[in-house]
Amino acid sequence: MKNLKYLFLFLLMSCSSSKVMTDYDNAINFSDFKTYSFYEDVGGGLNELDVKRVIFAINFELNQRGFKETESPDFYINVTSKTSESSNNNSIGIGVGGGGRNSGFGISGGIPIGAKKLNEELVIEFVNAKTNQIIWEGALNSKIKENRNPEEKELQYTEVVKKILNHYPPNNEN
Numbered sequence: 544m545k546n547l548k549y550l551f552l553f554l555l556m557s558c559s560s561s562k563v564m565t566d567y568d569n570a571i572n573f574s575d576f577k578t579y580s581f582y583e584d585v586g587g588g589l590n591e592l593d594v595k596r597v598i599f600a601i602n603f604e605l606n607q608r609g610f611k612e613t614e615s616p617d618f619y620i621n622v623t624s625k626t627s628e629s630s631n632n633n634s635i636g637i638g639v640g641g642g643g644r645n646s647g648f649g650i651s652g653g654i655p656i657g658a659k660k661l662n663e664e665l666v667i668e669f670v671n672a673k674t675n676q677i678i679w680e681g682a683l684n685s686k687i688k689e690n691r692n693p694e695e696k697e698l699q700y701t702e703v704v705k706k707i708l709n710h711y712p713p714n715n716e717n
Contacts, residue, residue, distance in 0.1 A: 561686075565710045567655070567679040574713035579605060580616040588624035596697050598706035601667065608708075618678065621668040626661050628666055663687050665703050669711070681707040686688070 563565055581601075586594030601620060602612060633696065669679040683703050 555690075556591070561683055561706075561709050562712045563681055563683050563707050565679070565681045565713065568676070569713075571671075571678045573679070576617040576671075577609070578611050578613040578616045579618050579620055580612060580614065580672075582619050582621050582670075585620065585622050586624070587622075588626065589622070591625075592693070593696060593700065596700045597665070597704060600701045601700075601708070602710045604705055617673050618672055619670045621670060623666045623668075625664045625666075628661060661687050661689055665700075665707070667704070667707050679711055679713065681710050683707050 581598060586597065589597065605612075605652075640687070664682055664683040664684045666680065670676065670679050671678050683706055685699070685703055687699060688695070
């Protein structure tokens, strides 16, 4: 049953209409960048545990693609996150009305239902180690539950990082 919950979360995230947004320096030869490291203050907007989850996901994805983490990298990685409250469109409408022939009286309202949702934008930046200039940036805005358990967070960050890094290097974009 527990695995079914994660499968449902994965399918829900896979079907989301969120689109990865990227920007990059088109004068850069991205094949020159093979090694990376993280900035010491990586993870602005994330708590320490979420920073570890994101770094683990980035390391996994980049290692799968042949990149290596090193002390003297070709590029540095910075990650930031911004969270904002999402509007809740689910509500139950209630109305009470009455009145006679020439007068009318009515009152109505809506009661929100469902858990509070948040928008989280995760941005990954690759910065040239020699020039300190951003060479590539990928961002994804996702709707998330306010109260997620650690397993849900890990799965969500793994999927978001994978979606973003699927657009690097830029010449591999579809």
